[in-house]
Amino acid sequence: MTASTLPPHEQSDTPGNTESSSHTRPEWWDHHRPITSDEYSDMALMLGALSILTFWMFGLGILLGAAAIGTALAARRPDTPGHDPGDSNAGIVGILAGIAGIAFGIVFLTAALPHL
Numbered sequence: 001m002t003a004s005t006l007p008p009h010e011q012s013d014t015p016g017n018t019e020s021s022s023h024t025r026p027e028w029w030d031h032h033r034p035i036t037s038d039e040y041s042d043m044a045l046m047l048g049a050l051s052i053l054t055f056w057m058f059g060l061g062i063l064l065g066a067a068a069i070g071t072a073l074a075a076r077r078p079d080t081p082g083h084d085p086g087d088s089n090a091g092i093v094g095i096l097a098g099i100a101g102i103a104f105g106i107v108f109l110t111a112a113l114p115h116l
Contacts, residue, residue, distance in 0.1 A: 036082030040075030041091045044068045048097020055104035058112075062105040068098030 047068035055061035072091030074080060083090070 034081045037075045037080045037090055038082060040071050041094060044072035044075060044091050044094025047071060048094045048101060051098055051101025055101055056108050061101045065098040065101035068094050
């Protein structure tokens with residue numbers, strides 16, 4: 001295969017080299033890498049925020065709040081990769097947001113169910 005038939009992103013910088021260069025995947029593409037404590041904390045915060053936003057959807061906010069609490073507790077486990085023993089704030093916001101989403105969802109369900 002000559003360099004002229006290769007797509008532009010696979011062409012080598014040196015004109016004498018006709019072999020395709022090895023393609024390396026980006027670092028975030030590694031699916032075998034364990035999820036770190038910071039990523040669990042971010043997931044918990046996102047799930048907690050979604051639980052607060054969806055409290056009115058008849059139980060979806062409660063489920064998302066429970067998922068937020070679960071991922072926040074996974075972030076706080078000492079055997080999670082990247083866990084810093086001195087960081088006591090890991091996942092706290094996710095736990096609080098999950099509890100708020102569950103509480104709002106329960107209040108909404110108790111107010112809405114008698115009228116259905």
